[in-house]
Structure formats: C-alpha cells, structure tokens
Amino acid sequence: MTKSPTVRQRRLGRELRRLREQAELTPEAAARPLGWSRSKLNRVENARITVTPSDVANACDLYRADFATKTELIQLCKDAAVRGWWTAYSDVFTGYYIALETEATTIHKWEPILIPGLLQSEEYAYEVIRAARPELTKAQLDRHVSARMTRKINLLGPGAPTLHALVDEAALRRPVGSPGLMARQLSDILQISDWPSITIQVLPAAVGAHSGMEGAFSVLGFGDEDPEVGYTECSSGDVYIEEADHVLRLTLRFERLRGVCLSPEKSAALIAAVRSSHDLP
Incomplete structure (x- = not known):
C-alpha cells in the first residue's frame, strides 16, 4: 500500500x-x-x-x-508511479500531506503559533524542530531541516502554487533562538511577501477571540478537476479532510479569519515594526 x-x-x-x-x-x-x-x-x-x-x-x-x-x-x-522528491525524505515525512502539497495549485494556510513552515528560514526551522523534537540526534535534526528547506524550494520556486498565509501576531513576537534570529526571519518574510504568488496577512492580537483558536490548518486546491483537501495536524497524528462539506467549513473558517486580519500592506508594516523590536537589545 x-x-x-x-x-x-x-x-x-x-x-x-x-x-x-x-x-x-x-x-x-x-x-x-x-x-x-x-x-x-x-x-x-x-x-x-x-x-x-x-x-x-x-x-x-x-x-x-x-x-x-x-x-x-x-x-x-x-x-x-513516478517517485516524487519527497520520497527521498521518507524517514522525515509521514503520511501523504507533502505529496498533496507538492501538487497543489493553491495553498491556504492558517498558523496561530509559529511562522508557517513554507516561510521559515533555515536557522528558524532548526531552532523550532530542535525544541519540538529534543530526542533527535544532530544528524537527524540536520536532515529534518534539510527536508523542510527542500520543501520550501520546491513550493516557492518556478511554477509554484499560490500561497495565502494567515499568521497570528503572537508568532511574530515569540523570540526563537539567539538574538537577531527573529529579526532575520521577519526580514525573509518581508522579502518573500513581495512575490506575486504569495500573500501574507497578520491577525492582530487586538482581535481577541477568533475562529482559528482551535489550531492550525491548511486547505489545498488542485484546479477545477480535483476537489480540495483540508489538513490539520495534532500530536496524535495527521487528519486529512476530504468530505466536501467538511472542506467547505475549513474554507469558510479561513475566510472569516482573513476578514479580521490586517491587509497585506498593513501586515507588512506590522511585520517591519515587530522586526525592529527584535532588533532591540
């Protein structure tokens, strides 16, 4: 199988x-x-x-x-039957999310805690994976980071899908790693946000309670011929959502979140402001 x-x-x-x-x-x-x-x-x-x-x-x-x-x-x-690039990292990737993500034409992503994986810098990814998986050896940790960066290259390169990421302000403000790391990570995001295939919006803390408080999720689109797939991740495993009405619920939740996020322009301004705060001693 x-x-x-x-x-x-x-x-x-x-x-x-x-x-x-x-x-x-x-x-x-x-x-x-x-x-x-x-x-x-x-x-x-x-x-x-x-x-x-x-x-x-x-x-x-x-x-x-x-x-x-x-x-x-x-x-x-x-x-x-053609093997995808991700099969070289079968020791890292579990389930079939990466296979679906690689073939998606659109990715809608909500992330309340971290910088989304597709937007992470190498040093940020290293610190996040090390904190989440303390049992990994140095070699295993390096391999996980390599897999994430390869995933980023494949999905943000030529012919990449459109990515619409909604990120909670808390993820921008949470210090990760050594001094200066977060400032560099947010600089990377600002640079990437100018790409025509990428839209980044920030959910400001002032919004308070919102429809995305139950956790991160993604909705993957594949064009007109194939139905969308929803995805959520939890400590006990991955959940793939394929029933049309359940995917619709996730899509509507994404739209509600998008509606209370800052515009892409105001989001970029907030990211720049938060970056400056990370620059402070």
Whole structure:
C-alpha cells in the first residue's frame, strides 16, 4: 500500500469509479472478471493502493471505455508511479500531506503559533524542530531541516502554487533562538511577501477571540478537476479532510479569519515594526 497517494492517483481512482458506474457495474460485478477482491477494487478507487498499467487497461476494457480514455488513464497510471522528491525524505515525512502539497495549485494556510513552515528560514526551522523534537540526534535534526528547506524550494520556486498565509501576531513576537534570529526571519518574510504568488496577512492580537483558536490548518486546491483537501495536524497524528462539506467549513473558517486580519500592506508594516523590536537589545 502506498503511503503517499498523489493527486494523479486520486484522479485515476475517481475516473475508474466513474467508468464503472457508467457501465452500470456494481463493485462485486466489476471485481470478479478483473480477478480482484471487492476490497482491492475499493482501495483502487480510493487511491489506497497503486495499480499497474495492465490493471488499468483491463478495467477500461471491462468498462467499455473508448480508446482515447483508455490511453489517457494508462498514461495517468504511469505518471502516478513516478517517485516524487519527497520520497527521498521518507524517514522525515509521514503520511501523504507533502505529496498533496507538492501538487497543489493553491495553498491556504492558517498558523496561530509559529511562522508557517513554507516561510521559515533555515536557522528558524532548526531552532523550532530542535525544541519540538529534543530526542533527535544532530544528524537527524540536520536532515529534518534539510527536508523542510527542500520543501520550501520546491513550493516557492518556478511554477509554484499560490500561497495565502494567515499568521497570528503572537508568532511574530515569540523570540526563537539567539538574538537577531527573529529579526532575520521577519526580514525573509518581508522579502518573500513581495512575490506575486504569495500573500501574507497578520491577525492582530487586538482581535481577541477568533475562529482559528482551535489550531492550525491548511486547505489545498488542485484546479477545477480535483476537489480540495483540508489538513490539520495534532500530536496524535495527521487528519486529512476530504468530505466536501467538511472542506467547505475549513474554507469558510479561513475566510472569516482573513476578514479580521490586517491587509497585506498593513501586515507588512506590522511585520517591519515587530522586526525592529527584535532588533532591540
């Protein structure tokens, strides 16, 4: 079973299910001639396991798909099998969030405690990971930081998705690491905030109670063809939110938070002011 279903795998599973339903075949009726169990067919359609191109070809023949559709899905299957950059860090990344994040076209992120990972400098990331994971050896810590920086390069480079990050003012003011580190981190954020694909807004402390107090979350978009996915992280593990109404709730929560955040321009001014306070002895 794959631990990192990509957007392509999810799309392939949905297309195979659509073709099966269009052919008016129940899961049991489809699984039998394919030589699959009912459980395997369900896992294929839900992108829980990978399939081979010959599996896809056989399913397309059974579902009476036309030649163009069959060819497209076989290629989609081959593309889905390509290893992503994140697999080189399988000892660091768990779950399949990074696989989804890498293929996203939009990322909406709320972070109430820390500078979001995609905006972290190397030295800030080092201090945060070291504090959160004191059991790591120096080599393991360096590897975690390397993975985070590679993730940042892939998602903030050419062809990157649009990133809209909402950050609590407390995350800007919390001192991390040695003197001067936070000032440098906030300088990095100010530089990145000028990029056309990035929007950064700060939730001021004066807002008081707000709809994001239950914790950080992300909503990943993949264009018109694929549904959005929500994500939250807690100490007991990752939670992926795929039900449309649940994703909508997260999206509405993001919009409510955005509405009480400072504008990007005023956010930049606040970040600059907080940076100056970190510069003080």
